[in-house]
Amino acid sequence: MEEPPQNEKLFTKNFILTSLSTVAIFLSFYFLLVTLPKYIVDELRGSESQIGLIIGVFTITAVFLRPFIGIGVDVVGRKRILVAGLLMFLIAMLLYDYTTSVTSLLLLRVFHGIGWGAATTAATTLIADIAPPRRRGEAMGFFGMSANIAMAIGPALSIMLLDVAGYTVLFMTGAAIALVSLLLALPITETAVVHPKASLFSREALFPSSIMFAVSLTYGSIVSFLPLFATKQGIANPGVFFTVFAITILLIRALAGKLSDIRGRRFVIVPGMILTALGLWVLSAANSLPVFLASALLYGMGFGLVHPTMMALLVDMVSERGRGAAMGTFTASFDLGIGAGSILMGVVLELADKSSLLREQFGQFAGFTAIYLLGGLVVIAAMIVFVFTYEKNTGKI
Numbered sequence: 001m002e003e004p005p006q007n008e009k010l011f012t013k014n015f016i017l018t019s020l021s022t023v024a025i026f027l028s029f030y031f032l033l034v035t036l037p038k039y040i041v042d043e044l045r046g047s048e049s050q051i052g053l054i055i056g057v058f059t060i061t062a063v064f065l066r067p068f069i070g071i072g073v074d075v076v077g078r079k080r081i082l083v084a085g086l087l088m089f090l091i092a093m094l095l096y097d098y099t100t101s102v103t104s105l106l107l108l109r110v111f112h113g114i115g116w117g118a119a120t121t122a123a124t125t126l127i128a129d130i131a132p133p134r135r136r137g138e139a140m141g142f143f144g145m146s147a148n149i150a151m152a153i154g155p156a157l158s159i160m161l162l163d164v165a166g167y168t169v170l171f172m173t174g175a176a177i178a179l180v181s182l183l184l185a186l187p188i189t190e191t192a193v194v195h196p197k198a199s200l201f202s203r204e205a206l207f208p209s210s211i212m213f214a215v216s217l218t219y220g221s222i223v224s225f226l227p228l229f230a231t232k233q234g235i236a237n238p239g240v241f242f243t244v245f246a247i248t249i250l251l252i253r254a255l256a257g258k259l260s261d262i263r264g265r266r267f268v269i270v271p272g273m274i275l276t277a278l279g280l281w282v283l284s285a286a287n288s289l290p291v292f293l294a295s296a297l298l299y300g301m302g303f304g305l306v307h308p309t310m311m312a313l314l315v316d317m318v319s320e321r322g323r324g325a326a327m328g329t330f331t332a333s334f335d336l337g338i339g340a341g342s343i344l345m346g347v348v349l350e351l352a353d354k355s356s357l358l359r360e361q362f363g364q365f366a367g368f369t370a371i372y373l374l375g376g377l378v379v380i381a382a383m384i385v386f387v388f389t390y391e392k393n394t395g396k397i
Helices: 013-030 035-042 048-075 078-098 102-130 133-165 167-185 203-232 239-263 265-284 289-317 320-354 356-394
Strands: none
Touching (some): 013 078, 013 102, 035 048, 035 133, 035 167, 035 203, 078 102, 102 289, 102 320, 133 289, 203 320, 239 265, 239 289, 265 289, 265 356, 289 320, 289 356, 320 356
């Protein structure tokens, strides 16, 4: 089948509406990024390990359901799954203010995770359908900016709103933003023919998905524990880390996608993984706002190079018929990494804090130092695997 011409239109109605809806849903999601750990500690009297569990169960729920969601996206249609997921997400946001215990919040996070998994898998598949093959990296770069625009605004804004108005207004504002996301999705037109024999898992997606899993392990440790680390170090608003991180990605993401279209995916992914590891290692030694922001800059550059390019590589490797399953596999691996990173690094954090040897070596913040040093090593190990197995898995030199 002949590829469409290189100048095929990218910014169609579907692309714009899907991207705007994604900005809104991610903004609602990021409203809880730095505030939910505080809510667990302040209102529910939860522990650090319970924070990791509650943050992690959200993504773990999405992980186990995404392969089935991928089938639904291929069989039922992209738009129907997107709208259903956004509706569940909205209902969940409305219920946060009614949680009274760690257990009730844990159950709500499971429900919330189902809506998140459905909405984001469907939206990503819609974009994969829309993207012209020769502009695929560019399309994934621009679409990925949706989440980063939300990250640049959400965490810092949520802290300011919490300080001024409290948790009830914070949760209701997040719900209102989720409603906007749902309304933006309603005019989207369906993009794909139904495939009644869609597969549960995409074997072609395993290579990019496994590498992305390793990178997202480190992201899980950041979203769960960086707010606490920064607060203990005297940083008044931990949201500024995510603002710098997101703005950095915004500046680099579209360029990275276009560069990968021209020079190849590996040319962009390998330097991105190196920068990601460097960002984590700088974060492990952070003791002031400038060092925190330097780590956010490095980590943002790395993540901005790796994530959209890995998505483009995935779409390169799969057929349209199995695109929903492939996106389900890829996003499941990403969520699994975040969830596993939240839970496992929470355990490492507590163990390191109790270790007299590590406390003697790294001081009172030994646990945070340990999880970010370990995270950098995980990314470098994944990069080595990627480099040495790239040709075998992709068939490309």
